Amino acid sequence: MTASPPPTPPFRDPRLPFAKRVDDLLSRLTRDEKVSFLHQFAPAVERLGVAAFRTGQEALHGVAWMGPATVFPQAVGLGATWNPELVRRVGEAVSREVRAMRARDERVGLNVWSPTVNLLRHPLWGRNEEGYSEDPLLTSAIATAYTRGLRGDHPVYWRTAPVLKHWLAHNNETGRDVTSSSVRPRVLHEYDLRAFRATVEAGAVAGVMPAYNLVNGRPNHVSPHLREHLRTWTDQELLVCSDAGAPSNLVDSEHYFDTHEEATAAALVAGVDSFTDHGTDGSPIAARVRGALERGLLSEADVDTAVRRQLSVRFRLGEFDPDDDPHAHSGAFDTPEHRELAREAAEQAVVLLRNDGVLPLAPDTRLAVVGLLADECKLDWYSGTLIHRSTPLEALYERFGAERVRFAEGVDRVRLRTSAGTFLHVPPAPEAPDPARGAQGALDPALLAGRTDLPPLTTDAVGTEFALVDWGDGVLTLRAPDGRYLAVAEDGYVRASADQPGGWVVQETFRLERRGEHGTGHLLRHLGTGRPVSVAADGVKVAARTAETTEPAETAEMPVTAGTAGTAETAEVFEVVVAEHGTDAVRRAAADADVVLVVAGNDPHIRGRETEDRTTLRLPTHQERLLEAARAANPRTVLVLVSAYPYAFAPGRLAAALWTAHGGQAAGTALARVLAGDVAPAGRLPQTWYADDADLPDLLDYDVIGGRQTYRYFEGTPLFPFGHGLSYVPFGYADLVTAVADGALHVFFTLTNAGDTTADEVAQLYTRAVEPSVPRPRRELLAHRRVTLAPGETRRLEFAVPLRAFAFWDVARGDWRLEPGRYDVLVGASSEDVRLRATVTLDGEPAAPRPVLRRGLSAADFDEHGGAALVDRTKAAGDAVTPASGGTAELLYRACDFVTGVRTVRLELAGGAGTVELSAGGARATVESPGTPGPYDYTTVEAPLPVAGGTHDLRVTLRGPLRLAHVGFSG
Structure with a gap:
């Protein structure tokens, strides 16, 4: 008899819902197999026919790091189009290229880590290019469009699975893995969460990536906001992928946990499902998870939850239904349409x-x-x-x-003369094929600066004339006549080898450091290694380590092997001879x-x-x-x-x-x-x-409301305002009509092309609360539309804005509240170029006093502050308040309802010793905080505070390195 084929396991049955198939596959995996899935590079399970899977394919404005691809404008440029439909088409093109490249190279992943949703709060942020806008509404509109393009429009299967970066309140590279963003509740809800929320709710997002930084003293990789907010916005399983190396940072740089087992367990429980750490080697993460399981810090159910989320994404990508996946053969690469779209x-x-x-x-x-x-x-x-x-x-x-x-x-054209009177010289390169160029002639960035097949620089009597480019702060590049930049490879030699500056540690930048107050000589310091250049018989190289050539703290150390290590060369002193x-x-x-x-x-x-x-x-x-x-x-x-x-x-x-x-x-x-x-x-x-550096807040001041940041709050005169942009064509705005109906404000107006050529205009709708009870934006974008009009054409535009868009986060009630009153409706060509205006009166919920007797006050729910910083109440959840830098903090809680009066105040305090001064309704109290063994060891301190009945503002002053978590009252 012929044996019957084995039955098809349910996880292979496309007729079943994904959830049942995921559960079936999960039940067939051993514990060790499930643990191995938690690393970025999940191995194959051959006995089940399950392939290896990799989270993470960079695709911010085209497929990155995988060789030739269509390169679209940077993300901030896509944001500048103010055109979600265009950006959706860009996302679709990128996802098609991902699929096409995946078909010929299995290293290309379908889980794409894009787009970046971080708000461009501060223009000095080094990664400004990666974000879309400083405004949460515009950011979410562009991000939603890009993710829809990346996802595809099939109702079941996704072309790629987008992961949003970087959760949350991340706008600084300086100390990015150890600095904490102090984000009070109003800023959290009205600003930072808002950009992510609308994009997640749109349904085209597979997950998010936490950022390196801490928020209110707690690393993002153990943030309760993943559970309390992110996962409540959608019914879909969301995959949370760690940023590279961030799981280890929890112990190694942040010192937030004592052991990696504790840190890994905390991150997994908080909601991190895939750990990007130790490159392609998943064994350290697997060992940490097993250790956490053995210590009882994790349960197997915790592991199952994370693996289920990952499998959910893999099923949506069609991995287990190759015959039914509509995107399996939908890839397109470098097509005429993609080239045209890049130009558009x-x-x-x-x-x-x-x-x-x-x-x-x-x-x-x-x-x-x-x-x-x-x-x-x-x-x-x-x-x-x-x-x-x-x-x-x-x-x-x-x-x-x-x-x-x-x-x-x-550029300045220079030659560099040595102390011996010779000049730096670029020897001719061999005519052998260039290994940095692939079959299509495109450069592989990984091979540029690291090339060792070219001869190093030497010296001769004439020398080479270099193009010296000063990029500011004395940071230089030197380019040879053939267009190649000077760079240093791992062997320490200087070569004209790089097509462009690049790499994780840039090896093409130098600095000329004057020797002597009035001298003409300079050290040529290579910034990638931190070492000056020296001249030796076997070629030009970076000098060996000496007391003078210690590595700069801000750069990674580059290995220096044969030719430099252990040698006794001294740094060369060069004279810069300017030819032009x-x-x-x-x-x-x-x-x-x-x-x-x-x-x-x-x-x-x-x-x-x-x-x-x-x-x-x-x-x-x-x-x-x-x-x-x-x-x-x-x-x-x-x-x-x-x-x-x-x-x-x-x-x-x-x-x-x-x-x-x-x-x-x-x-x-x-x-x-x-x-x-x-x-x-x-x-x-x-x-x-902004017009000047003096207009900028401190890079680490994340309080956009208190710091009066971005167009929403900035009260100075900008160089150019948010939304600004001129045209060669005049446009007319007219006939503004507003109406409130069906839970929305409807705004109508006409837009006319008054020129003689077809052109686009970006019509923008803003609002402003006329008499707000709390600080509100001086301008807030409600809607926008990019419109193409022929010469003389007039079009009637309508915006329907849900009334909830006018609400703010009311800290007194811990929820959104639409304040009744008058609101300006502003229509125009930028946040300051207002062409039409009207005022509407909206119904809402009036303010209510804080019920402080019933639930007390969470210290973080202040209305205004001065000098305060938010910190973690515990490692798992909650916020507390402390004076920034251990100084003094002033807190104001408005309209506290003391009902018939109170006699006693109770403070939950931790941290160092200090004092708390309170005043309300004419009553005052000073409370000494005794200090506690640790920052999470709270003690309750009581003091008399006889406040008469009624509603009063409460003012609290904190002095010293203490933490205030809660204020309670009793009669």
Whole structure:
């Protein structure tokens, strides 16, 4: 007899619901197999035919780190389009490329770690390029669109599974794994959670990634907000993936837990389901989980919960239904449609900041194109490798003709003379095939700076003339005549080997350090290793470690092997011999041009990137000099900023100014078409551009309300306001009508193209509470729409805004409340360019006194504060308040209802010794906090506080390193 085939296990049956199939597969896994699934690289289970699975494929603006791919504008550039439908199409294109690349390379993952939803609260944040906007509504609109594109529109199966980054309140690279963001309840609900919530509720999100930082003293990887908020927003299983190395940080850098078993258990219980740690080696995480199970810190049910969430995502991706997966053969790579979409996105991202009529450029304009970014198409840390490339210069040559365009990069041309009188020299490279280039000729970033097949620099009597580029704060790159940058590989030798600066630790940056107060000599310090350059018989290299060449604390140590370690070379002292100043070349090019285009900005790997915040809004000094040289030679100077973040400059001295984020493969073409008027600019600023560093809060001040931050609260005069962007075409706004019906405010108005060309306008709707009882935004975006209108066309627009959008988080009741009263309705072209206005009166819930006798006061629920910081009440949940830096904190709790009066106040205190002063209704008390053994060892201290009946404000002053968690009263 022929044996019957084994029955198909239920987890392989596509007729069953995913939940039943997940439960069946989970029941078949051994404990060790389930534990192994908790690492980013989950191994295969061959006995069940279950393949290996990897969480995490970077896809922020194209498929990253996996070789050639379509490169779209940076995320902040996509935010500048204010166009969710365009961004949805970008997400769809990226997901199709993920699928196409996965079909030929199993290393490409379908669980994509994108988009970044962190709000662009502070413009000096090094990762500004990764976010969409400083506004939660705009951010969530763009993020929702991108995730919908990534997910696909099939009702069952997902093309890719997006994970949002980085949960929560994360806007600093300085000390990012040890600093704590102090976020009070109103800021938490009205600002930081809000951007994530709308995107999760839209249903196209597979999960989130916690950020490295702490919030209110507690690491995000053990945050109760994952359970209390995130998982309540959807019925779908959400997969929480840790950031790289963050699980180990809980012990190693944050010292939040004593052992890795405790830390891993706490993170798993809090809601982390996949641990990204120790690269591809899952054994340390598995050992920690097993140790936690043995110690009773975890149950197998805790492990099952996390594995179930991961399996849920894998089923949705069609892994177990290859014959039914509609996306299995839907991949598309570098198609004409994707190329066109990259160009369209880059064009829509261009923001015209100022224009006195010099733009658009006439066809016969004689142009001078100058600046460090004029002939560059820069990538960032999360870019794919370029298949196509366009620079502003190349595109302007093509659009206006090479004979009408004169170019000057504006770099200083220098030679470096040694103390022996010779010069640094780049020897000729061998003609062997370039190993850094793949089959399609695209560069593999991982091989650039690390190449050791090229000869190191030497010295000779003539030397090589280098392009010295100063990126600010003395950070330099040196480029050889063949276009390659000087870099240092792991063997310590200096070579002209890098196509562009890049890498996790950038190996292409240097600093010239003057020797002696009035000397002409300089050390050339390599910033990747922190060591100065030396000259030896076998070539130019970084010097061996000495007392003078200790590693910089802010950079990772690069291994130094043969040729440097143990040698006795001393640092070389160089004389910088300038062959040409960049400003001279700029003046010559600008003098006889009709218009000068100064293309300035940043390299996304230098002075402002992941691991490094910026220090100033100003342009680097060298670029300021180039801009001034151009303007002095020719008043018809246009600044074209290509940057990952805002800058401060003097727009009034320029004929025009534009900004675009690094625009990917079509950046140059898009800029040229906008400058020439082929496309009318309609990008809008997704964040406030401040006029001066003095306008900025401290980088670690996360209280956007108290610190009056972002356009919502900033009371100064910005350089350019949120939502700003000009056009070549005038638009008219008219006929505003408002109505409240069906739980929404309906706003109607007409928009007219009053020009003679088709163009886009971004109509924006804001509100302002006229007489709020608590601090409210001076402007708050309610809705927006990017509209294309033909010449003379008029369109009637309608926005329907749910009335809940007018609510604020009422700390007295711990919930949202719509305050009754008058609200301004503001329609216009930016947050400050208001064209139409009306006032509506909304019904709502009046304020009620705080019932302090019934439930007391959570210390964190203050209305206003000065000098306070929020910290963790316990390691698992809750907040307490302490004076920042152990000084003094002032807390105000408004409208406390003491009913018929109280006699005693009870304080829950922990931490160091100090005093608490309280006053309400004329009564005062001073309470001495005795201090407790640890920050979580709370004690209750009572003191007399005879407050008469009625409603009174309560003021509390904290002095010393104590923690106040709760205030209670008794009669």
